[in-house]
Amino acid sequence: MTNAHKDALFVLVKSLSKSEKRQFKLYVGRLGVNTDAKFLALFNLLDKIKRYDEKIILESGIVKKAQLSNLKAHLYKQILISLRLNPVNQNIRVQIREQLDFATILYQKGLYKQSLKILDKVKSTAIENEEKNIAYEIVELEKIIETQYITRSIPDRANELALQAKELSDQNVMTSKLSNLSLQLYGMMLKVGYVRSDEDYQRIKTYFKEQLPKYKMEDLGFREKLWLYKAYLWYSFLTQDFLSCYKYASKWVDLFYENKEMIYLNPVFFLKGNHYLLESLFYVKYSSQFKETLERLEGILKDKSFPSNDNITSLAFIYLNANKLNLHFLEGTFEKGRYLVRIIEYGVNKHKDRIDEHHVMVLYYKIACLYFGIGDNKSCISYLKKIIDNKNLKMREDLMCFARVLSLVAHYEAGMDYHLEVQLKSTYKFLLKMNDMHEVQKEMMKFLRNLGGIYPGQLNAEFQKLYDQLKKYEDHPYEKRAFLYLDIISWLESHLQNKPVSQIIREKAMTLTR
Template identity: 40%
Template sequence: MSKQLSYQLHHLIKRLTKAEKRHFKLYVKRNSSEKEPIIVKMFDVFDRQNELDEEKINSFFSQLKSSTLSNHRAHLYEQLLSSIRLLNNDDPRIRIKELISYADVLHNKGLYEQSLTQLLRAKQLASKNQMDILKLEIIELEKKIETRYVTGSTPDRALELTKESQELRRQFYFNGSWSDLALQLYDYYLKFGPVKGKEQLDQVTTFFNRNAPQQHENALGADTIFYCQSHVWYYHIIQNFPLCYKYAKLWCELFDQNSVMIEEEPEMYIRGYHNVLSSLFFCDDVIRFREELNKLEAFVDSRQYSFNENQRIQAFTYLETGKLNLYFLEGKFTEGAKYCRVFEEKLQIYESRIDIHRKMVFQYKMASLKFGSGDFHESLKHLNIIVNNPITTLKEDIQSYARFLSLIVHYELGNDDLIYFQIKSTYRFMLKLKDFQQVHAAIFKFLRKSIYMDRKSLIPYFKELHEELVKVIKDKFERRPMLYLDIVSWLESKIYDKPVEEVIRNKKVSKGA
């Protein structure tokens, strides 16, 4: 048996609900004369395995040739998909495609008027759910029938179809251009994070202006969501968070004004809220952050039981990110560290279905909360997961700062022998990524000369480093490390001999957080 298809089959079966499993068996048995078809037996073997064991599967069907077994496996996979599709027939997209397939069958039978009737039903459903790509496919099928056969349609039918087709193609041009730009900016952010200097800022700005379609804001239509996405990612990358918030908020408002959009794309609505929260987080606006987080939580709670699995994963990811970020905004690191235990239990449910980028972000947030609470051993555990991850092409900024925070954790733990080697490896890693800034240089210099000194005599050096960093981070590009770790507050905790949480919390309280 093909290992790849066996893995896919096992993964699909383990994702099925009890209702889907029951429906599959009824679906297969009603179309078979056998009491228990072989693909049902194969389904049960896969379903009983928590971890895929292909040899054990083969042993259950030792009487079958390898090629025959492979064919049964492929047949099982197809029947599973057919069964799931039938059970989820209330999904508008699936229903529209089903109506199109009926129209094709009727067309092939020469029943042109009946075919057009099915296409009309499909087009009405596509219009209601704003599925313009499917709508264009339907119109093209209508044009095909109208141009080849005498259907008895209205005299203006050709003109109507032409206008509909032209308008959709115009929308697709802008929609495609904005969605392409949004995807490329998102890919850039995943790989490199925010811009690191003026040269990179100019490159990203030039790229954005060159690829943004020339369209007046008043003429925006169905493509406005991708227009908002593109601007959100652009302003996030260049660290203009007030404007990032503006377009993320517009993104959510477009959904609020159109309930059909929420029904059709709830995960896109949730993602819009995530970007609103991220912008407010970096703006350090705790009051509005709480308000928007409450709105997101209320929406998720109200829709939890109607979400499909993908939507539940998205809701979990973005809602939990918001909850963790609120602990940072309020300076409540000890409470946040306690919540991490609850969060890790939740994460285990979804861990196999969350991408590596999100996992690394979660690990870094937990490491930072535990660092802020003074639990350095636990912080290091999460940081090591990031540092030891073999995939270094995703989220380079998180990987850089995980190594950087790891250095400070080792310093706090008094692991002086390890720090020397950690400094060298971190230095090489950050140079390789071209992620070396004045902030890093100052910290590296301090650690090199302080690791073998008496910790009690370091206060003047902490003050010297503090003064240097306060000057350096006036440059907005040098301020980037503060997005991940409040190094200045850490230094103040050393100078005044206070827990770093107390220092940060006092600053938050003075701001009204």
């Protein structure tokens, strides 16, 4: 039996909406001869079964084992053709590509003038919509046609096309360099998280300076600016310069609001920009603007004119709920955020074929932090266990590390300290293996290890000692990242002041005038 998540055809069939399934059947039935086609019978069977099982398919008599692979490939292709014809998927990018295909067919038939007419019109559309890669393809086809059909109405046509090709090529090269840099920095962020030392910082700084192409701001179009802001954003995240993160995430989002037509052409980038803006605001604790930005984003997503498809729905689910949790963390309203747990669990199951494990684990870590803030330490441990036991999670080593540290603290808070020594050893070994042993973690581990020999009357003094020790790391360039994952200072203050941690955070939020 093949796992449903690993069979691409089955996943595709199950992802179709009712209207898309209906359109596919209409598309297949456009010619009478197709009504009994084997691939339609296979489609109906896959639509009906709940799990992919090759045995069920073969027992149905639709196809023999030797032909199954080819039939599945044919069905997959036919579904994609049907989806392409769906008006919902007919965005400007698809329409430009379609017109280029039409022009290519006309050229191959020797109808040069008709082909050039379509190309000239669609080229303008492509440039207006910042689709410069395809615009370059169009110019290249125009050049080919012009070598066989000379238009006498424009004597310097060859020069015009050559200059246009060079300009588009230069812009595409700039975009490529900036997008490559952005992608590499994003990869570093996912793999190891923030810089951990002066050596790390110098390495990232040198890499960024060497890879950043020279540019003049006035020469950059929408695409180039977008990738430039992305590159600076990831550099700022890596170096933990969160004010710069806020600056470049703001530039990213403002770029879309200044070019509103781009929101509808590039909704995914618009969503991601807003998510990183919210994340930056969370890190700098700018709660009033965080709330305003989140409400504005929610309003846009509810607007019927905003593009809607499976990918956008899945991303909106992740970004909205992760940031709704963050808002409760900022305001210390943990109990009020409890309702989000059921919504997130339902959404993770609903979008499981389109959400990678990394994003799911981030959501689980946030839920664990929510329960920790409420004081439900057993539920906190339960969600952290999902992360710690995940053997497939290769990204975000920092997330794995802090999940283990928070688990230790939650076990202590829950009074489940009978296995604490074993867990301490396991966590210590893990941190050493990940090369992620920092002063904040060392102090936490030392405190937890010594708990067994501390008398109840001495506990408060030990909390105060740890608080004084950690407070000096709160603004340390490399140690402060520990406080992004777990507000250890507020946790200690809650013990020292004998108040719930949520109350401590609420009181801090109220003192912020921003």
